[in-house]
Amino acid sequence: MKNLSRLLFVSVLLVCFSTSNAQDKNNPWALSLGTNAVDAYPVGEDLPQGPYFDEYFNVTDHWNIFPTISRIAVSRYLSDGFTFTAGGTINSIDKFGTRRDPVTGEESTNSVNDLTYYSLDGAVSYSFQELINSKKFEPFLGVGGGYTWLDNVGAGTLNGNLGLRFWINEKLGVEVQSMYKHAFEDYLPKHFQHSAGIVFKFGGTDTDGDGIYDQDDACPEEAGLEIFNGCPDSDNDGIQDSKDDCPNTAGLAEFNGCPDGDGDGIMDKDDKCPTVAGLKALMGCPDADGDGVADGDDNCPNEAGPAANNGCPWPDTDGDGVLDKDDKCPNEAGDVANNGCPVVDPPVEVVKSLNTYARDILFDTGKSSFKKGTDEVLEAMVVIFKEYPDAKFSIEGHTDSTGSKSGNQALSERRANAVRDYLIANGINADRLTATGYGEDKPIASNSTRDGRKENRRVEVNLVKQ
Known part of the structure; x- marks a missing residue:
């Protein structure tokens, strides 16, 4: 029976470790340090033990608390909220349930000589942090197995645990948990083991050293900014290089990162007059007289005229408002509607x-x-x-x-x-x-x-x- 217990313990650890190379997250490793308390009373047995969860929180009468650092554990994130934890504890047992006086029937703490207590345990736990959508609180539930020695006599156990972590920041948290241990040998009693301590997370990979772990880094081999998921913005214009048409020259978001030096709404690379504000219709060049001919091509830049006449106005010899080129009577004032010729009304x-x-x-x-x-x-x-x-x-x-x-x-x-x-x-x-x-x-x-x-x-x- 003793060999069966040891075999079960080793099997549980091997299964858990075999999956520890699954997909990891940032800070996939964690180290826990703390104290533990052993309580053999509320486990469904007759005296000196008692009914399940009876006097579960009776710290004074039943809990054996080791006052110094007495538990150390290492955790490895597996995937999809699952984590494997392996840990060890030490304790000293001087309270073992309740004794009843055969004469008076009064119950009191059942004291024992200081029994040594050691355990090695492994467990796979599931985190409910994402389910409750919290960044601070992380309740978890786990199952596993281990081997426990009481007064140098050991046996395998099947364990179930429930706990809560409170994360002070991304890497540091406080952890409390309660574990039920079901022994496979009669000489090791079923019992509860409670623990409390601090948790340190570590182990994420940041290849480019930009402070963003490769897991979340869209550009893991090129240092970048957190706002762009680790991708760079070389010209610091607020547009990441992969979406920036001009990645080495600071520009505007509306032009995909390209500049518009003269502020005329035409980016410099498409602007024929990049240093002087102009019109979009004229490829960024100005038109002072508003005749549709860019000043650089306008022979009369301050006087409106058609492009066909190089930006200069056509003459109107007879002053009737019809340019000579359109006036069928250019030397005789006429009516615009009559192509510049006088209107002859009927008598x-x-x-x-x-x-x-x-x-x-x-x-x-x-x-x-x-x-x-x-x-x-x-x-x-x-x-x-x-x-x-x-x-x-x-x-x-x-x-x-x-x-x-x-x-x-x-x-x-x-x-x-x-x-x-x-x-x-x-x-x-x-x-x-x-x-x-x-x-x-x-x-x-x-x-x-x-x-x-x-x-x-x-x-x-x-x-x-x-």
Whole structure:
């Protein structure tokens, strides 16, 4: 039985150590130093021991506390929150449960001679630190095995432990834990062993010496900054080199780390005038007169002019606002809309003639469609309009007062537009014609008589002065 206990202990240690080379984290090693207390009472046995967890915290009567450093352990991070710990403890046992006086029945601490206590234990524990999302508190739960000697008689144990670490900083913490040890030999009692101490973490690798462990270093062989996960920023512009288009020259984030010396919004490498603020459309060069020609290419940099004339303005000999190059009458002041030539308006007699024709435009009752025979009148008007191609006219529709005012207004607008549409369809430029409806607002005769109402239902053509 003794050999079986030793074999189990060795097997547990070998299994744990065989996985200790799994993926590690920063500071994968830890050293624990502290004191321990052994309590054989609350383990579910008859006196001198007692029921499970009975008087579990009765430190005075049951705990055997070794007052100096009596526990040392080394831990190795495995992976995914699992850690293997191997440790050893020493103690001196002078309290072993409770004794009952056979006469009085009173219970008191069962004292024994100072028995020596030694143990070597290994355990795999799981940390709940990430689960509770804490940087300070780390509860853990573990299982393992070991070998314990009591008064120089040893036996293997199966162990279960529960503990808590409080991390003061990244490397230093305080640890408390309670371990239940189930012995495989009758001569070694089942018992609890509690411990408290400090924990030191160490062992991370930092190849480039930038203070960021290789595990978290995106550039492990090149010293860098923590903000960039260990990657460098050679020009100190706040953009790591791998994302910096100009890694050796400090620049702006909006230009991926490239500079804009003149502050015109065009980075220097694309700026044809990098020392003088300019326009994006001109590749960073200035345009003082705003004519779209860069000052360096502008023969008249302070006077706006077209690129076709090297930035200088075209002449306007007749001063009519139409440049000579566009003026069909460059030596005679004219109208801009007429390509620089004077507008020739039709005589008054011609306008009267147009209105004479307009009065003969007949519409279907209550509609904007033309009555039969109106086409001849409209064709005659088209001939006159074409004789004066530069003149502009307004076409006005009017009604009598029969019906609603809103209906008359809408009808007058439709009739004026019907005439305009006919003229446009027959070759008259739309820009020369406007159409307006006045409804019953501008009568020229009384609406109380039939003849008067007939006079008021009309289309008028007026010359628009330019």
